Amino acid sequence: xxxxxxxxxKKQIQxxxxxxxxxxxxxxxxxxxxxxxxxxxxxxxxxxxxMLAGNGGSAADAQHIAAELVNKLCFDxxxxxxxxxxxxxxxxxxxxxxxxxxxxxxxxxxxxxxxxDIFIGISTSGNSANIVAALKKARELGIVTVxxxxxxxxxxxxxxxxxxxxxxxxxxRIQECHILMGHxxxxxxxxxxxxxxx
Numbered sequence: 673x674x675x676x677x678x679x680x681x682k683k684q685i686q687x688x689x690x691x692x693x694x695x696x697x698x699x700x701x702x703x704x705x706x707x708x709x710x711x712x713x714x715x716x717x718x719x720x721x722x723m724l725a726g727n728g729g730s731a732a733d734a735q736h737i738a739a740e741l742v743n744k745l746c747f748d749x750x751x752x753x754x755x756x757x758x759x760x761x762x763x764x765x766x767x768x769x770x771x772x773x774x775x776x777x778x779x780x781x782x783x784x785x786x787x788x789d790i791f792i793g794i795s796t797s798g799n800s801a802n803i804v805a806a807l808k809k810a811r812e813l814g815i816v817t818v819x820x821x822x823x824x825x826x827x828x829x830x831x832x833x834x835x836x837x838x839x840x841x842x843x844x845r846i847q848e849c850h851i852l853m854g855h856x857x858x859x860x861x862x863x864x865x866x867x868x869x870x
Contacts, residue, residue, distance in 0.1 A: 688848055694839040695849055701836065705853060708834050709860045711816050715790050716865060721753035723785060723815075725777040725806055726794030729847050731758040733794055733820075737854040745858050749866035755784070757806070777806035787814030795819070796846045798826015798837075807831035820853065822846040 695701060712722065722741060724734035734756045741754035757780045758764070767776045781791060791810040793803040798821040807817045808831050819832035823839050838849040 688845060691840045691845040691849060698839060704834055704836055705856060708818055709857055712790055712861050713864050715788060716752055718788055720788040722790045722792060723755050723757055724792040725757040725803060727800055730794035733850050734758050736851060737858060740858040745862050749862060774801040774805050777802050778809035781806055781809045785810060785813050785815050790816045790818060792818045793828060794850060795828055796822050796843045798824060798828045804828045820850045
């Protein structure tokens with residue numbers, strides 16, 4: 673049993689490496705990540721903010737990325753305005769109870785989003801109804817829309833100005849690459865605004 677478990681562990685690590693290698697070799701995806709960095713830097717230079725949302729593990733990723741922007745990642749610097757729309761339990765449960773779970777993020781964007789802000793919607797399937805609704809609402813309000821998803825076409829794709837599609841259909845591998853891309857975006861944004869990449 674120990675050998676079987678060790679082989680399984682190694683296989684998971686190898687699968688993760690192979691997915692990241694595919695990401696590394698995807699020049700179009702690398703260019704899209706760079707474009708997201710550009711628009712994010714521009715948004716912050718213009719006094720805007722980022723908002724993020726996802727469900728389950730993607731909610732955790734949304735909170736993780738927002739925390740890196742608000743606090744810091746690689747060095748001390750001024751805070752950057754970023755809000756994870758997954759964290760206010762009173763708002764979330766009120767909207768879910770009185771309206772629908774599908775509007776729990778779009779309602780917050782309607783209340784707090786401004787033209788020039790950025791909304792990052794995270795869905796491994798690309799079909800999470802509340803993320804699709806949030807992207808639609810953001811588009812209506814002149815908010816830049818970014819999607820993090822997997823390789824399959826999804827309902828969210830048409831509503832993303834920038835759709836970062838991980839080259840995988842495996843949920844854990846997609847999520848691992850989502851947080852990698854989130855860290856890359858936060859690192860370069862931080863460097864360009866406050867570091868040496870001006």
